[in-house]
Amino acid sequence: MRTLVFPDRAGAVAAAASAVVAQLRQQPESVLGLATGGTMEALYEALIGAYRRGEVSFCGARSFNLDEYIGLSPEHPQSYAHYMQRRFFQHVDFPADATYLPDGASSEPEAAAGAYEADILRLGPIDLQLLGLGRNGHIGFNEPSSSLASRTRATRLTPSTLTANSRFFARGESQPSHAITMGIATILSAREILLLATGAEKAEAVAQLVEGPVSAFWPCTALQMHRDVTVILDEPAARDLRMVDHYRRDDGIGQADPVSIGVAQTGA
Ligand code: F6R
Numbered sequence: 684m685r686t687l688v689f690p691d692r693a694g695a696v697a698a699a700a701s702a703v704v705a706q707l708r709q710q711p712e713s714v715l716g717l718a719t720g721g722t723m724e725a726l727y728e729a730l731i732g733a734y735r736r737g738e739v740s741f742c743g744a745r746s747f748n749l750d751e752y753i754g755l756s757p758e759h760p761q762s763y764a765h766y767m768q769r770r771f772f773q774h775v776d777f778p779a780d781a782t783y784l785p786d787g788a789s790s791e792p793e794a795a796a797g798a799y800e801a802d803i804l805r806l807g808p809i810d811l812q813l814l815g816l817g818r819n820g821h822i823g824f825n826e827p828s829s830s831l832a833s834r835t836r837a838t839r840l841t842p843s844t845l846t847a848n849s850r851f852f853a854r855g856e857s858q859p860s861h862a863i864t865m866g867i868a869t870i871l872s873a874r875e876i877l878l879l880a881t882g883a884e885k886a887e888a889v890a891q892l893v894e895g896p897v898s899a900f901w902p903c904t905a906l907q908m909h910r911d912v913t914v915i916l917d918e919p920a921a922r923d924l925r926m927v928d929h930y931r932r933d934d935g936i937g938q939a940d941p942v943s944i945g946v947a948q949t950g951a
Pocket residue numbers: 717718719720721722723749750814815816817818821822823824
């Protein structure tokens with residue numbers, strides 16, 4: 684796991700956006716795994732800016748979102764499908780038929796989840812998976828105690844997540860309690876993973892993610908089992924890391940996987 688700490692949120696967001704741009708330049712037909720939530724809003728703004736400046740195109744790419752609320756149609760303003768259209772897709776050149784989200788409006792959510800997992804297996808693997816981080820350590824909507832081997836499925840949100848996300852709903856508006864989410868094993872099957880977390884309210888989950896023991900109680904810790912994860916943080920989110928000085932000194936060579944280090948050394 685490579686952990687990068689930036690002085691502020693803007694620096695962290697810019698670094699995450701650069702990684703996405705670099706991925707698409709290197710492989711225009713990338714399959715991207717996308718996330719929603721407050722943290723991602725600034726990242727999508729940065730990517731829209733890069734697109735408008737001609738630095739990146741999404742015309743050859745495909746995307747799979749992590750999750751969707753059950754019971755909301757794609758037209759519902761609080762659905763993640765609507766969020767993605769409003770905050771990202773309608774501003775860039777993603778082909779309309781190349782962006783996938785779970786079907787939260789299905790009357791058979793488990794079947795819809797299975798179909799989504801099958802789509803990922805058929806059209807994937809995901810080359811670069813973007814993740815935010817829940818305060819309780821969730822990734823996607825894999826809440827504490829989710830199986831680390833889980834695949835895409837219907838799940839119930841915890842009170843902690845419902846409270847955290849209530850800020851997106853108007854007073855009196857009904858808030859879905861269930862979602863379809865990629866599972867933890869689904870997420871881990873991406874080739875590369877980039878997690879962005881900013882703000883002090885994420886500090887405890889970040890400390891578990893980077894330095895805690897692997898545990899289903901902190902689902903994000905499953906990322907320790909993946910060989911190509913980059914965690915991008917601002918200083919407040921990194922506040923509780925015991926080795927924060929070490930991460931601040933990252934020089935970009937420490938996290939290549941053992942095989943490529945071996946190859947590089949042999950060739951030198
Ligand atoms: C959203 C998602 C969630 C969020 C997480 C953080 O698609 O999968 O895991 O990334 O809840 O949300 P924010 O950024 O709003 O704190």
